[in-house]
Amino acid sequence: MTIHATAIIEPGATLGENVTIGPLSYIQAGVTIGDHCTIASHVTILCGTTLGDRTQVHAGAVLGDTPQDLAFLDEPSSVKIGNNCVIREGVTIHRGTKAGSMTLVGNDCLLMANSHIGHNVKVGDRVIIANGALLAGYAQVGDRAFISGNCLIHQFTRVGRLAMMSGGCAIQKDVPPFCITRSLSTNTVMGLNVVGLRRSGFNEGQRRELQQAFKILYRSNLNISQALEKLESEFTSELVRELCEFIRTSERGLCKFIK
Template sequence: MAIIHPTAIVDPSVHLADDVEIGPHVFIDADVAIGAGSRLMHGAHIGRWTTLGKGNQVFPGAVIGQSPQDIGYHGEEAYTVIGDNNIFREGVTVHRGNRENTSTIIGNNNYFMVNSHVAHNCRIGDHVIIVNGALLAGHVEVGHRAIISGNCQVHQFVRIGDYAMMRGGSGATKDVPPFCINDEMSWIRAVNLIGLRRNGFDTDRILAVKRAFKKIFRSGMRLEDAVNELDTAPATTPDVRMLIDFIRASKRGIGSGHGKIRE
């Protein structure tokens, strides 16, 4: 049975699974479902039409599923759908979809640090870390095991690939491919070697990614030509195939392989 502090405000329509803990002064709006083992701490706010899976932790002052910051939104039924075992630290904000029947979707085992922001219609994969003060604009997509470092800014509709990393304070107005490090403003600086090793990539996998990176971003070839050459190589690994497919699917374009190192 759920444990609800007497000062909490919980709409009668809310569905709480077993072992949910609702702390002091928590507010939960109508049409919300919260999975087993989730814990909402002092002053957390859960907006309407939000679904939280199992084992989520919502820290004091976090606001999950509130109306989007979009002047075109007028209260239509839109959703926030969150998986299992996510952590939302103090001051995190996650907004619902900005049009009727649209959703902001967050996967499993993600960590959202203090004052990070996920805008309407974003899609977040699994095992993502979004560090203090990072800002994701509307419709951003973040792949599995990506890291968005402190105070990063991501433009609307940008995609961040699997295992990618944005360095602290950097910005992305164009897509960041899988396995890559984004620095400055949309500068694809290097391969995320530390991230790949931490995620169990062996030497052969890393070497294949490094060779593909060099071809795409350091050879001086046109992006399309470099990708086509990789595509027709005799042995294209699954990781390089992921990189090729991501680049070809880009609508905003890919960050530049050339940039100036910060002094």
């Protein structure tokens, strides 16, 4: 274990094996840091935060601070960050706003510089969130999604698995799994995330099936209920079932299609 002489580790913080903590970092009581983690300089990690094994936190990040929510009553809540994550400079992750609630970041995630994860957000595994992206309270991001630079995600909004938000776009409605949004736009999708699907090992048949499902959903002149009924009657694969389940559970509605 390597702890710089100027770092402050309060009694009651739990550090795993082979942890490195840099100059002027502050680890509050009630923090748990897993094995083989590296904490750079000027990092603040506050009570209720748990870091998984082999996670790296770069300079200036603040993890587990109180939520930016006027309804917050200073009750105990938490942040949990998974294994093998990389949290770059200036990232902020706020803890849950209600008593006993949690903000969750999965395993193998990359959170680039100055991105923000608001209270009670749920981020899946192998998610990339690029520089300056902002996720408001209770937003959800599915596994292997890619959130590009300076994207804005409204509170309670969902981004499906393997979806990609292009740079500078904003959403107040849900982005279905496997889709890609249009840059510098609001609440729009422009097609499937074909590159992401290919890189994730989806074969040609699976990609073709998702393209057919996308056409029914967005380019068939059917409303959402009619498209959903058609999808469920014509497809039986797990991928289309996942898409249908996401649609059925949407509370904010779906992003619209623009060519």
